[in-house]
Amino acid sequence: MKIHIIGGGNLGVSVAVGIAKFTEGNQVTVTRRSVANIKHLEELGITVSSDNKHNIQEADVILLTIKPYQVDLVLAEILPAISNKIIASAVSGLSIEKLQNKIGPLNHAIRVMPNIAAQFGESATCITFQDDKATYGKEVVALFEGLGTAPVIDEKLMDAATVLAASGTAFALRYMRASMQAGIEIGFDWKTSLAISAQTVKGAAEMLMQEQVHPEQLIDRVTTPQGCTIAGLSEMESHGFSSSLIRGIKSALKQIKGK
Structure with missing residues (x-):
């Protein structure tokens, strides 16, 4: 799989490192406006870019590890360039329904909550998705099971x-x-x-x-x-x-x- 992580902060970097170290065959891109502090990720084979749309058309999963106030701006930037993508959100407080409405019917909203132990393959990542997105949700579960545990929970428990x-x-x-x-x-x-x-x-x-x-x-x-x-x-x-x-x-x- 090709995983495109938007948001190169502590959480995004932790997930990227975990995927690179503990899963096989997956390719990771991490984007951040200022990439100076994450250039070291390239040593792990991770692509680093200041452009949120960098090769995003090739991504299988787009993971949002950004602040709630950044969501609309980021989606406005990337949505014209993508279709039929799994968009997994680690944005606190953003419901699946709201995310799905924002990304439109041609993309697939999944909600995830990993933690920074992902970089050591020890994250407790909670995942939730709607029934009609189960096929896509299982792909995300399989990915995060490589980084620790990945229980599927009811969305009401995500907070x-x-x-x-x-x-x-x-x-x-x-x-x-x-x-x-x-x-x-x-x-x-x-x-x-x-x-x-x-x-x-x-x-x-x-x-x-x-x-x-x-x-x-x-x-x-x-x-x-x-x-x-x-x-x-x-x-x-x-x-x-x-x-x-x-x-x-x-x-x-x-x-x-x-x-």
């Missing part, structure tokens, strides 16, 4: 997916930062502390992914009566560890919905 999968990256990193800081306080240098914290989180996530069980079942394996683990968990919960995280996720969702 929630943005918070849980995209913003969730920052939330997870904030936990690791706190864990690293604690490691320094109990005697490690910051590099060793970070390495231990990051690998521990990676290992915990891998256990969940492999065993497909509730987290509490794995927590029970680690805790022993009157042990240090349960003492630490109890202290964290007494200061609102879980409840503050839940409130943060719900607050982020309210921000997206404008409530």
Whole structure:
């Protein structure tokens, strides 16, 4: 497939790198008005251009990783040059219905929400599409399955997916930062502390992914009566560890919905 990514910011670049590294036979173009900061992508065989229409007629999938206020301007620029294209939007808050109306019946609207871990093949990419676009949606799912997981969800959950999968990256990193800081306080240098914290989180996530069980079942394996683990968990919960995280996720969702 030929993938044309419009928007060479953090997300667009992450997806482009992931496709180049972890999928076979796909060709990627990334466009951005100023390409100086993304010229290094050419070392991975990625085409870089300041022209949004650069070879866009050859694209199988056009991925929009731009800001909401840029959508109309970008579509006005590219629509005269394309027809019968899959247009996958990672634009927050832009519904499939609105996108389909904007791109017309000759193109196919798909909505995606990857995260920046795509460049390491570890994105949690949520995807949604209308029933009559299932054939095209499956092509996009197959592409993003090469970059991690790619569950198909109801569109009404896409804002929630943005918070849980995209913003969730920052939330997870904030936990690791706190864990690293604690490691320094109990005697490690910051590099060793970070390495231990990051690998521990990676290992915990891998256990969940492999065993497909509730987290509490794995927590029970680690805790022993009157042990240090349960003492630490109890202290964290007494200061609102879980409840503050839940409130943060719900607050982020309210921000997206404008409530």
